[in-house]
Amino acid sequence: MIPAKGYAVPNATSVLGPFKFERREPGANDVLIEILYCGVCHSDIHQVRNEWGGSIYPMVPGHEIVGKVVKVGSDVTKFKTGDLAGVGCLVDSCRECTSCKQGYEQYCEVKFVGTYNSIGMDGKTPTYGGYSDKIVVDQSFVLKVSEKLSLDRVAPLLCAGITTYSPLREWKVGKGRRVAVLGLGGLGHMAVKFAASMGAEVTVLSTSANKEKDAKELGAHKFVVTKDENAVKAVKNYFDFIIDTVSAQHDLNMYLSLLRLDGTMILLGVPPEAPQVAAFNLIGKRRRLAGSLIGGIKETQEMLDYCAEHSIMSDVEVIPISEINNAYERMLKGDVHYRFVIDMKSLN
Ligand code: NAP
Ligand code: ZN
Ligand code: ZN
Numbered sequence: 001m002i003p004a005k006g007y008a009v010p011n012a013t014s015v016l017g018p019f020k021f022e023r024r025e026p027g028a029n030d031v032l033i034e035i036l037y038c039g040v041c042h043s044d045i046h047q048v049r050n051e052w053g054g055s056i057y058p059m060v061p062g063h064e065i066v067g068k069v070v071k072v073g074s075d076v077t078k079f080k081t082g083d084l085a086g087v088g089c090l091v092d093s094c095r096e097c098t099s100c101k102q103g104y105e106q107y108c109e110v111k112f113v114g115t116y117n118s119i120g121m122d123g124k125t126p127t128y129g130g131y132s133d134k135i136v137v138d139q140s141f142v143l144k145v146s147e148k149l150s151l152d153r154v155a156p157l158l159c160a161g162i163t164t165y166s167p168l169r170e171w172k173v174g175k176g177r178r179v180a181v182l183g184l185g186g187l188g189h190m191a192v193k194f195a196a197s198m199g200a201e202v203t204v205l206s207t208s209a210n211k212e213k214d215a216k217e218l219g220a221h222k223f224v225v226t227k228d229e230n231a232v233k234a235v236k237n238y239f240d241f242i243i244d245t246v247s248a249q250h251d252l253n254m255y256l257s258l259l260r261l262d263g264t265m266i267l268l269g270v271p272p273e274a275p276q277v278a279a280f281n282l283i284g285k286r287r288r289l290a291g292s293l294i295g296g297i298k299e300t301q302e303m304l305d306y307c308a309e310h311s312i313m314s315d316v317e318v319i320p321i322s323e324i325n326n327a328y329e330r331m332l333k334g335d336v337h338y339r340f341v342i343d344m345k346s347l348n
Contacts, residue, residue: 001025002032005347006132007321008058012050015325019058021128023136031079031142032071033087038130039064039156039314040340041186042247043270045328047117051272056117062130062342063089063115064158066151070134078139084151086143086304087135088158089294091115091127095140103298105141131321133347143301146308153313156186156339157304159294160314164191164243165303166295167266168198173241175199180235180242181220182255184211185331186314187245187268189338192218193312195243203235205242205255208334218315218338232258237285239263249273256281256289264288314339320346 001022008019026032044061046052065087069079079085093100094110105112113120116129128135145154164187173179179200181191188204195202196219203222204215212223224231235258242255242265252275256265267290277289295303307313315338319327327340 002134002136004128004132004134006060006128007324008060008128008131009048010058012048012055012057016048016061016131019060021060023128023134026071026073026136028073028075029138029140030073030136031069031076031085031139032134032136033065033067033085033142034070034134035065035067035130035132035344037066037152037155037318037344038062038342039159039186039316040324040327040331040342041159042331043159045331046247046270046272048328052270056119056126059117060128060132061116062132063087064155064160064341065115065130065135066145066155066158067135067344072139076139078144079142084145084147086145086154086158087115087130087137087141088143088162088300089115090297091137091141092121094121103296105296106294131324131342133344141297143297143304145304148308149311149313152318152341152343153316154304154307155341156190156314156316157307158300160186160190160339161307162295162300162303163187163268163292164245165194165306166299167243167268167290167292168194169299170292171241171264171266173198173200177201177240178203178238180205180239180258181245182242183245183247183269184208184215184338185245185247185334185336186339188243189218189315191243191245192220196220197310197312203239205258214337226254237261241266243268245269247271249275252276252289253278253281256287259285259287261285262287264290267291314341316341318343322346
């Protein structure tokens with residue numbers, strides 16, 4: 001075993017603090033990665049605080065990992081020592097079901113193994129995430145990262161990036177389509193960048209009036225403060241798509257009424273409370289309510305390559321790991337511009 005260190009919580013009510021643990025020795029197909037940066041996703045907060053239930057402790061969160069390969073197993077062909085590498089939300093799946101074979105490991109019919117707060121395919125080994133100095137992952141679940149982009153700004157692509165890229169591709173969002181991005185946080189700001197780069201007309205729907213200038217700089221064409229009733233009224237029956245990235249309870253009915261005939265609202269955010277939907281709000285305009293979960297490994301690589309080609313990166317605030325508990329509090333207030341990223345040098 002290899003000694004590792006990171007930050008963890010021992011239970012749902014504690015704050016994160018230093019934690020020592022072990023990683024497995026790399027097997028024939030494994031890659032050992034020295035973690036340089038790890039993004040901070042709102043899913044980390046939900047899981048640390050057991051807001052979705054079933055959390056496993058101690059928990060080392062983090063699934064937006066970038067770093068350098070420091071060792072490879074004897075059968076590894078995809079990477080060599082010194083390569084840049086990324087790890088997102090998945091580190092394993094059954095690899096044999098129809099979903100896995102189609103490259104949709106996140107929809108594996110058996111189970112997928114999350115990068116943290118999960119149990120490995122052996123049914124017993126808990127996984128620990130990226131708020132740590134190193135990680136060992138099978139090469140099939142490790143992504144190639146371009147040398148062209150700033151590594152700290154690439155980290156959030158591994159979750160916030162792929163989670164927004166995948167539905168935009170699936171629903172073929174592009175020129176001539178009106179897209180609303182609901183919530184301008186980590187996921188939201190990537191949705192704006194991607195949708196704008198794909199040629200769509202992009203509107204940000206936000207509770208924070210002070211994010212307007214940023215929204216426009218990120219590529220949005222319009223900005224609507226959702227607390228302003230008149231501004232909301234002006235976009236009733238307007239959008240083809242709403243990408244909902246909100247992390248807390250909110251009224252879906254109000255937002256559904258902004259979709260035009262046949263419009264689709266895609267849920268990405270996972271508030272702990274189940275939403276209520278009025279049937280008339282859907283049937284009255286043949287509207288659709290859909291959801292999407294991260295993305296498979298093949299599509300994540302496609303997204304990273306798209307970002308390298310179009311110079312798309314996350315807007316980040318780099319923090320030392322000692323600031324992590326404070327960053328969580330700021331995210332809960334919507335005070336995030338637009339992703340916190342931990343500089344893992346600060347662990348030493
Ligand atoms: P984040 O950075 O904290 O951003 C969430 C944004 O939602 C906030 O900045 C805020 O934007 C808005 N918001 C917060 N509370 C609100 C409320 N009560 N009403 C309306 N808007 C509110 O979070 P994130 O990391 O982007 O994650 C967002 C959600 O997606 C989380 O629930 C996370 O677990 C989930 N997620 C899902 C997937 C997936 O595969 N589907 C993947 C990753 C994350 P404004 O200030 O603009 O209002
Ligand atoms: Zn995430
Ligand atoms: Zn499978």
